[in-house]
Amino acid sequence: MNTPFTKRLATVQREKKSCLCVGLDPDVDRLPPHLGSSAIDAVRRFTADIIEATSDVAAAYKFNFAFFEALGSDGMHLLRELVPIARQYALTIADAKRGDIGNSASFYARSVFDHLGFDAVTVAPYMGRDAVEPFLSRSGTCAFVLVRTSNPGGNDLQLLDVGGTPLYERVARLSSSWAETQPGEPGFVVGASDLEAMARLRALHPDVPFLIPGVGAQGGNARQVMAAAAGGPLLVNSSRSILYASTNKGFAEAAGRAARELAAELNPYAIE
């Protein structure tokens, strides 16, 4: 199978010795006050500074669309400005969690890949194959399907027993099979809160890239995560523990330090 996305991921991780993904969730209510009173300017400066300060160790940047959409139409403009900055240094992921019927999904895919220029996107699986396939339609990109999420409500549906296996495992298997005939690559979102699920999914899907949220502010332990997901491509995301390491004028330096500390624990070449 041709896997240009996974190959680029391996290249950038080799360069940086890190599988850290920096999650960009710029919450206007938590930005350092000195960045000014215009929300859009403050978010622009904050996000660009965080990208620059973490660029030596970030293998990817994940833009959380919720925080940009909350800024209205300016937020979408801002994404267009910021994605090219992030792409200079690392892979870029649109954390948009889209999932819609085929026709609408095609439009979302166009927005994310063609208009905004992302390398990957997060996708919701509940609507099934034709909701996911449009995000698998471009070579060199990856669609990270929500498989096992780290939030408390993740248990509500994902652990339901379907014919002897949990629903999340079925979703992983289905997503892999949908990708077989597509030029894009499938990935799985697998939260750090369920290491047992992570190890099980890794055993079943050794070649699928995992995007792993929940390390840092959400409580997951970096080394345990690396052990559970080892043996296949992975990105470990941390957002708040890096972005808000400090909220004074030294926020960018503090973010860079927090990123480097975490990246040292996420060195894929240091796993025993």
Added chain:
Amino acid sequence: MNTPFTKRLATVQREKKSCLCVGLDPDVDRLPPHLGSSAIDAVRRFTADIIEATSDVAAAYKFNFAFFEALGSDGMHLLRELVPIARQYALTIADAKRGDIGNSASFYARSVFDHLGFDAVTVAPYMGRDAVEPFLSRSGTCAFVLVRTSNPGGNDLQLLDVGGTPLYERVARLSSSWAETQPGEPGFVVGASDLEAMARLRALHPDVPFLIPGVGAQGGNARQVMAAAAGGPLLVNSSRSILYASTNKGFAEAAGRAARELAAELNPYAIE
């Protein structure tokens, strides 16, 4: 239970003798050529004209975010212009199919309800309770949870057997229970392609509003849908069969005629 959204729905349906929801999916590749070459201007004029032409029979307008996001930041601007026009006449639904962890979901809810001014939103259930609850946080609004969707891939997960019932039924039950402690109202998206599921869900949830896509271009029969969903609040969505009834200069009149024909079949007071 206090249900201001459902009451407003009943009022507008009584006035218009219709439970038609006009789906606004403005596909730039399908717009009448005389609307001009600027995509944003053409979409603006097309959508505003469709709203005006169908306002006598539309109980609700459903804005499909995929088509607006495909226009980039201008698309979000356009939503801000168009939602107030639609609200003069009917309820407004943000068909955004959002679903994310609580913190991000709160930002999406702010965008949809506070910034854009929608009355309702569509929500994806895979991430569970804390992904849905923020959309249930405002009195007078409704969160339509994806329960049984009309696309072909809808079968992939939704029909999986979980403890003797299909997954979609479990999702309906869970969504209802999550709403019990919230000021917003729950609704279900139930596609017209599975009338058996629709009748079953109606029997189990007599008071929950259904948003029913899949009538018209997707093939569902209006009278059969009305029979299956009768006995509770409902909106039946049609998009393409109204929007693209004609693609020449008379597109708005043709859309109005198509809407009135369909609305006559969707008169909640004409059910035997």
